[in-house]
Amino acid sequence: xxxxxxxxxxxxxxxxxxxxxxxxxxxxxxxxxxxxxxxxxxxxxxxxxxxxxxxxxxxxxxxxxxxxxxxxxxxxxxxxxxxxxxxxxxxxxxxxxxxxxxxxxxxxxxxxxxxxxxxxxxxxxxxxxxxxxxxxxxxxxxxxxxxxxxxxxxxxxxxxxxxxxxxxxxxxxxxxxxxxxxxxxx
Numbered sequence: 001x002x003x004x005x006x007x008x009x010x011x012x013x014x015x016x017x018x019x020x021x022x023x024x025x026x027x028x029x030x031x032x033x034x035x036x037x038x039x040x041x042x043x044x045x046x047x048x049x050x051x052x053x054x055x056x057x058x059x060x061x062x063x064x065x066x067x068x069x070x071x072x073x074x075x076x077x078x079x080x081x082x083x084x085x086x087x088x089x090x091x092x093x094x095x096x097x098x099x100x101x102x103x104x105x106x107x108x109x110x111x112x113x114x115x116x117x118x119x120x121x122x123x124x125x126x127x128x129x130x131x132x133x134x135x136x137x138x139x140x141x142x143x144x145x146x147x148x149x150x151x152x153x154x155x156x157x158x159x160x161x162x163x164x165x166x167x168x169x170x171x172x173x174x175x176x177x178x179x180x181x182x183x184x185x186x
Contacts, residue, residue: 019031019032019035026142026146028142030140030142030143030146031146031150033143033146034143034146034147034149034150035146035150035154037128037131037147037150038124038128038147038150038151038154038155039124039150039154041123041124041127041128042120042121042124042155045119045120045123045124046116046120049116049119049120050116054119054120054123055119056115056118056119056122060122063163063164063166063167063170065167067160067163067164067167068163068164068167068168071160071161071163071164072164074157074160075157076157076160076161076164079157079158079160079161080161080164083158083161103172103176107169107172107173110165110169111165111166111169114162114165114166114169115162115166117158117162118158118159118162118163118166121154121155121156121158121159121162122155122159124151124154124155125151125155125156125159128147128150128151128155129151131147132144132147132148132151135147
């Protein structure tokens with residue numbers, strides 16, 4: 001079996017080679033620049049969220065019942081299969097979260113993480129969309145297209161996924177009282 005750390009580096013190398021391939025096919029550095037613009041601000045927004053300086057606007061706080069259904073139609077389930085692994089946090093340079101002892105602690109941590117990811121990806125989505133519009137106005141069509149593609153994949157889908165998570169968390173909280181998590185018998 002391949003060690004998890006080797007898998008993490010394999011995925012990083014594949015992403016790098018994929019980016020080089022996209023740049024050579026496009027005959028420009030626009031895909032690399034678009035990826036940097038679409039992904040880079042997330043760290044700054046995460047820092048602001050962790051300091052308490054960034055919050056969801058009031059109208060985005062509630063998740064409406066139709067949203068998870070709409071997001072499922074958009075393919076959010078596929079994205080969830082990619083990021084709902086222990087490999088994903090390690091790929092991003094984070095340690096996997098510790099196991100929770102109670103359902104409430106697990107739901108609290110998951111809701112906090114989901115809200116933070118939604119805020120960071122949402123803020124980045126808006127920023128990159130504005131940059132994309134500026135590129136269109138400046139006749140940089142190729143860069144605008146790459147920005148739009150990377151923005152949807154790296155920010156749009158994560159926002160939809162986190163909103164779906166928050167909807168499920170609220171439903172679970174409404175249906176079950178706090179009790180210890182049952183460990184799988186193996």
